[in-house]
Amino acid sequence: MINRVIWIILDSVGMGELPDAAKFGDVGSHTIGNIAKEYGLDIPNMRKLGLANIEGMINLEQVKQPKGVYGRVAELSNGKDTTIGHWEMVGIYSPVAFPTYPDGFPSEITDQFEAFVGKKILANKPASGTAIIEELGKEHMETGRPIVYTSADSVFQIAAHEDIISIEKLYEMCRQARDMLTGEHAVARVIARPFKGEPGSFYRTANRRDFSLTPPEATVLDNMKAHGLDVIGVGKIEDIFSGKGITEAIHTKDNMDGVDGTIAYMKKDNKGLIFTNLVEFDSKWGHRNDVEGYAKGLEAFDARLPEIIENMKDTDILIINADHGCDPTMPGSDHSREYVPLLAYGKPLKENVDLKTRKTFADIGQTISDIFNLEALKIGESFLKEMKK
Incomplete structure (x- = not known):
């Protein structure tokens, strides 16, 4: 039985250009792989879960028997930003890109x-x-x-x-x-x-x-809330969804504060979802082309991962993924159109399950809908059967 999902978004931690990356000017992007090549990455705990074994991962040493569920996920929507990425995760497909202003506002x-x-x-x-x-x-x-x-x-x-x-x-x-x-x-x-x-x-x-912007339609968050489940936002989650579908939220000052807040909620009696965004990868290091800072940020999160796992209940599962890329080794300082890594772990899950390449971020939201027997989302395919014991 799964009573709670701890869902952590490593903001901008992509893993390789999508097939349409050329349209976005992002050919050659691979946030994790390029950082590992240029600086090196000591992230043993995410590697143990299967990060290095994901299809398309480069410059990380694989482990023989990953303890987690792992795969990479493509973005279906037309964009590479925080809002479109998070919205797609919870079931909203955005075929039309949001307006941008390369010449300033009219x-x-x-x-x-x-x-x-x-x-x-x-x-x-x-x-x-x-x-x-x-x-x-x-x-x-x-x-x-x-x-x-x-x-x-x-x-x-x-x-x-x-x-x-x-x-x-x-x-x-x-x-x-x-x-x-x-x-x-x-x-x-x-x-x-x-x-x-x-x-x-x-x-x-x-x-x-x-x-x-307020999400234009109901998401898995709204459906969870409507069924009396907790939907707890940590970091900028509440802002991303304009509060819609959120039952409780805290804002955080940095990644480690976000991890602290997540663990604090894990120690409480709640059922449903703890949804965390760790934004510094994007805002502090990715956009500033700070390869060393980004690498150290990944290592700092990896060092906290055992603590997160130690605080999981037997009926908890952990999901870790990203919302887009922001490769600090590339020219410019913008987001990059990339696949994102997906890791899952918990007592109710099998070990060493390779989910391969998923077609849409919404597969994650659809899986969470499946876990809690909620209404199916309009897009996405659940992978619950593939990973549950």
Whole structure:
């Protein structure tokens, strides 16, 4: 019997270009494999579960008898961002990509936003979050004008110094932008990007918040909640789903805080799903092309994996996967269109089960639906029978 699923998303930890990667400019991407080649990776615990044995994995030494269930998963939807990836996992197929703004936002957006803010904006272009505050942070502090920028993803990001624009005021700006960005301009996420420090030494704080589009249809999360099961979000999960289908949530400041929060919930009496996103792989190392930081981040998570497993009940299973790639060894700093690894483990599961290559992230959500005897999702194929004892 399976009473609880601990589902951990290693944000951006991809494992090799998808067949259509050329359309996204991502030929050659392999987040895990390229990091392992360039820096090396000491991740014995994920390897024991079968990470290195996954079809298409490179530059990691396989183990003879993996203890877990393992495979790789393709993304069916048209995109390579957090929202589309997470939505597909829980049953939403997105054939149309969210809007992006490689030339900045048009005046019909900026005029309306500036009217609300009462000031002209700074930037209005795609940029690295750390680079843009170094470039415009001083002017922002002198003028009070918010820094508005985007990226290759479908995002409207607002950066502001916490001493110039309060956190609550920044969140209010984001909520206004979220209400405004609809129809053809319905970006996936509006993101608050607060920072502190002085010119030359600015740093982003942990008060980031994502204001996402509300999922357009019911997901496995909604179905679990409707059946009285717990759906606990750790990290930015609550933001990604705009709170929909979530019964309880905490926000976290970094990966290790996310692991701590997950374990704290595992020690409590709950039934259903603990759903965790560990975002630093993406936000701190992937987008900054920090290969060493990314490698050390993977090693730090791997070192905590035995602790996670030790806190599992006999009726728990653990699922680990990613939502897209963000290969720090590639030119540019954007997400990459990649397969993602899938690992599963627990007393109710068989050992050394190779799931091969799955066609859609929704196979995971469909499997969770199967575990709890819920309504079938519109897409995805359950692999429960293949892995359950």
